[in-house]
Amino acid sequence: MPSDHNHDFVILGGGVAGVTFALEASRRGRRVVLLESEDQVGGLARTLRFGDFRFDIGGHRFHSRWPEITQWVLEVLDGDAAEVPRRSRIRLDGRYVDYPLRFPNALAAFNPWQATRILASYLWAASPRLRRRPDLSFEDWIVRRFGRSLYDIYFKPYTEKVWGFPCAELSADWAAQRIRLPSLRAAVVGSLLRRSPAPSTLLSQFLYPSLGIGVLPESIAEKARQTGRATIRPGCRATRVEPDGASGGWRVTFHGADGEAAVTGARLVSTIPLEVLLGLLPLPQAQAGTLAAGLPYRSLACVFLAVDGARVSKDSWTYFPDRDLVFGRTHEPGNWSPRMVPEGKTSLCVEIFCSQGDEVWRRSDPDVIEPVLADLDRLRFLPRARVREAWVKRVSHAYPVYRVGYAEHIARAQSALSRWPTLHLLGRTGTFRYLNLDAVIREGLDLAGSLCQGP
Numbered sequence: 288m289p290s291d292h293n294h295d296f297v298i299l300g301g302g303v304a305g306v307t308f309a310l311e312a313s314r315r316g317r318r319v320v321l322l323e324s325e326d327q328v329g330g331l332a333r334t335l336r337f338g339d340f341r342f343d344i345g346g347h348r349f350h351s352r353w354p355e356i357t358q359w360v361l362e363v364l365d366g367d368a369a370e371v372p373r374r375s376r377i378r379l380d381g382r383y384v385d386y387p388l389r390f391p392n393a394l395a396a397f398n399p400w401q402a403t404r405i406l407a408s409y410l411w412a413a414s415p416r417l418r419r420r421p422d423l424s425f426e427d428w429i430v431r432r433f434g435r436s437l438y439d440i441y442f443k444p445y446t447e448k449v450w451g452f453p454c455a456e457l458s459a460d461w462a463a464q465r466i467r468l469p470s471l472r473a474a475v476v477g478s479l480l481r482r483s484p485a486p487s488t489l490l491s492q493f494l495y496p497s498l499g500i501g502v503l504p505e506s507i508a509e510k511a512r513q514t515g516r517a518t519i520r521p522g523c524r525a526t527r528v529e530p531d532g533a534s535g536g537w538r539v540t541f542h543g544a545d546g547e548a549a550v551t552g553a554r555l556v557s558t559i560p561l562e563v564l565l566g567l568l569p570l571p572q573a574q575a576g577t578l579a580a581g582l583p584y585r586s587l588a589c590v591f592l593a594v595d596g597a598r599v600s601k602d603s604w605t606y607f608p609d610r611d612l613v614f615g616r617t618h619e620p621g622n623w624s625p626r627m628v629p630e631g632k633t634s635l636c637v638e639i640f641c642s643q644g645d646e647v648w649r650r651s652d653p654d655v656i657e658p659v660l661a662d663l664d665r666l667r668f669l670p671r672a673r674v675r676e677a678w679v680k681r682v683s684h685a686y687p688v689y690r691v692g693y694a695e696h697i698a699r700a701q702s703a704l705s706r707w708p709t710l711h712l713l714g715r716t717g718t719f720r721y722l723n724l725d726a727v728i729r730e731g732l733d734l735a736g737s738l739c740q741g742p
């Protein structure tokens with residue numbers, strides 16, 4: 288079995304976390320080797336090609352509250368990023384309304400009966416008596432801040448569709464990290480004063496490379512290669528990870544196009560799913576299995592459609608919480624960048640939330656595609672006759688599942704891994720945290736900075 292030795296770092300996984308670390312460590316003079324199981328780098332943020340059509344997995348916008356991270360991204364992309372307006376809508380009771388809801392005009396999204404119920408239940412929820420208990424679940428968190436009616440009508444259906452289990456079992460942490468709604472108080476005051484909606488708040492901007500978000504990880508990987516110190520190896524799946532007792536370093540066995548081989552390095556940076564890493568390390572099988580069972584990920588089946596004619600909608604994303612629809616969200620790549628589709632055509636990415644091994648996951652591709660086309664046609668969102676071709680891509684480990692109690696499972700896994708001080712977890716998938724691209728990049732740069740101090 289051929290071996291490639293003496294790297295400073297072996298990196299598992301070539302998503303944005305892995306390639307960012309590879310670039311920063313190699314820029315700081317370290318020798319790194321990165322193993323990625325897919326044939327291209329990018330992970331969740333890769334852009335796939337089907338003929339002349341390009342699709343992200345679920346549509347990835349770049350935005351950041353850290354100006355230095357935005358600057359870093361613009362430099363890596365050599366300026367190839369346009370500012371794109373965001374316009375998202377959700378289908379509620381058969382009508383499409385702005386998503387997320389923006390107050391004070393939000394109440395107009397509901398019929399008068401619903402709006403009255405929402406206000407009444409908000410006033411009840413605002414009572415300080417209800418705030419005394421801690422928020423354990425997503426349901427607790429939302430109901431105590433927005434009232435039960437808005438929870439039932441607006442938050443619960445889509446959230447349960449994404450996760451596939453009741454919101455009472457979803458951790459409050461997820462709401463605290465994700466929900467950015469202004470208070471209902473503003474809505475009430477706004478409607479009493481009959482203030483007109485503030486249209487400027489309805490649109491926000493994001494950055495997007497002209498040929499898809501995958502250009503970002505590919506450019507990062509290319510810049511790492513150009514340092515001459517980074518070896519990036521797509522098509523190489525890590526199959527065994529062993530600490531080297533004598534040196535304190537690591538030996539990683541992988542499977543690639545030429546069969547089995549191994550690499551060694553002083554430190555290991557893992558960005559692959561935590562449950563996968565636990566299975567590759569020399570841990571007792573029962574222990575690895577128990578730890579992994581506490582860290583499940585939600586998956587996605589993306590249906591990519593090539594569509595004749597003009598655009599389907601003006602939306603960046605459209606959300607479909609309805610229980611009788613198989614899919615949860617769509618996005619239209621041509622609205623993000625015209626170069627994602629050939630001239631005179633458009634396309635649609637349709638996301639179905641699922642779990643590895645469940646009924647949707649096991650269906651044949653035609654059986655995944657058919658109900659999607661039927662539902663889009665029934666809603667008059669996209670007539671079936673306009674669809675020319677359809678492809679399916681299943682994506683495992685899309686979302687770390689924050690069930691109530693997940694933080695203790697992470698802590699248990701970290702404690703089991705702490706016996707290896709030269710093993711470092713990084714990224715959204717690798718650390719089991721719901722991070723966006725900018726946070727992943729920031730943590731990749733920071734970790735490389737702290738591990739590459741000194742000569």
Ligand SMILES: Cc1cc2nc3c(=O)[nH]c(=O)nc-3n(C[C@H](O)[C@H](O)[C@H](O)COP(=O)(O)OP(=O)(O)OC[C@H]3O[C@@H](n4cnc5c(N)ncnc54)[C@H](O)[C@@H]3O)c2cc1C
Pocket residue numbers: 299300301302303304305322323324325328329330331332344345346347348349350523524525526558559560563587684685686713714715716717722723724725727
């Ligand atoms: C549908 C969806 C939409 C999103 N939209 C946005 C958005 O609009 N904006 C935003 O900022 N963020 C968005 N995100 C989040 C963003 O995708 C992540 O923050 C980021 O891509 C995570 O990068 P990562 O490197 O941590 O993980 P990953 O991308 O998961 O990388 C892990 C890599 O490990 C590889 N791997 C797995 N097993 C092995 C093995 N045994 N050997 C070698 N390699 C292996 C995988 O193939 C993968 O490439 C979205 C995520 C999803 C799922």
